[in-house]
């Protein structure tokens with residue numbers, strides 16, 4: 001279905017004009033013919049379509065290699081899928097798989113000529129790259145501990161898969177003004193990072209016909225990027241069986257009314273800011289007239305999207321192990337070691353959280369000590385206590401075309417340096433993001449580090465970083481506030497150390513950077 005053209009679209013941006021000529025999902029139809037020719041013959045105007053297949057042309061662009069992202073709805077994979085994810089890394093990804101802040105996985109160096117056969121293998125294990133990027137509904141995220149979490153209202157895994165199935169490959173929704181991020185979680189600790197998604201379902205209770213009903217309140221219009229906005233509460237409560245219809249109505253309203261002139265102002269958050277929540281909600285109620293008013297929000301904290309450490313599951317006698325993966329970059333051989341642990345001691349699954357870490361569920365009490373003693377844990381921590389355990393990083397200048405500075409390969413040495421100098425009794429999150437697009441969640445970190453262009457006193461160009469403080473999604477959320485000036489790479493550790501020393505020396509008990 002093509003979207004309804006409104007007054008706002010007398011002048012469409014270039015991508016919009018292209019998308020009217022060919023649907024983004026047609027990239028899968030085009031690829032077998034495209035790869036018969038050298039990559040240099042692909043016109044740059046086509047690069048936009050690759051996004052809909054989860055592909056970004058990696059720099060140097062002339063080489064014909066891709067960053068490729070695979071969607072993992074809710075961040076849960078079975079071990080056959082895990083084996084294949086490792087296999088791709090070994091055969092096409094230079095031996096590494098990167099975990100994202102949206103429970104997906106991504107690779108670099110994926111060769112153009114091999115794309116059709118790579119996609120075939122991914123589809124054969126029940127996964128897809130379709131919609132992992134592009135102007136479409138993206139990977140739908142969940143509480144990474146859904147179904148095993150003692151601190152959730154109910155299990156949301158089936159619901160996430162249902163909403164994913166509704167949108168996946170559906171050409172009614174494959175031409176949105178920009179990306180659409182949906183979060184569904186019933187975690188009491190906001191494990192779905194609700195306020196930074198376009199559409200979020202958060203746990204709520206509502207008295208209906210004399211009974212207490214479990215369901216969701218709904219937030220709308222959140223998102224990071226250059227101009228971050230926190231999601232705003234609508235006066236709506238839905239039961240789990242109403243979630244698909246509500247998501248459908250929201251995405252339809254966005255498709256038909258979202259802005260298509262200027263891509264930097266096309267996310268749903270800009271429409272919500274202009275219309276206000278009340279107008280958007282009124283339009284929703286015209287589509288779904290029987291929606292209940294909001295229930296009692298059940299969220300009582302924020303997990304920072306991380307599921308780290310060893311903790312009992314809601315299933316008596318079982319534990320999950322949340323393993324810190326520094327900068328989210330995992331060598332395939334190490335990933336295979338975790339797969340082996342799950343195969344031998346767990347069940348047929350592994351999970352990804354929102355802070356680039358891995359979760360191994362269903363380790364029995366009886367096996368726990370044996371598993372903890374395995375050699376892989378000499379290199380990866382299940383006992384998070386250092387800055388390195390909580391840090392996240394985007395791709396950065398190593399591969400990303402938009403980056404102002406390097407990130408991923410810097411995070412580990414940077415945080416190791418700081419861990420040698422400081423020790424804190426509560427988690428602090430330092431994120432390293434390569435530009436204002438904020439992929440590593442600079443705006444919600446305790447200390448957000450953002451790559452920026454800089455110059456030396458003599459005028460030479462250098463990579464520099466802006467520092468910001470005090471982000472959180474507690475109490476509805478608060479974005480980091482930017483400090484003046486920039487630091488170059490050589491002074492980055494000392495710059496952050498000065499802030500940490502000030503925090504250590506002056507904080508009151510349990511004071512976080514949020515209240516800094």
Ligand code: SF4
Pocket residue numbers: 394395396397400401402403404433434435436437438439440
């Ligand atoms: Fe690239 Fe910028 Fe996103 Fe980092 S934040 S991955 S540099 S677009």
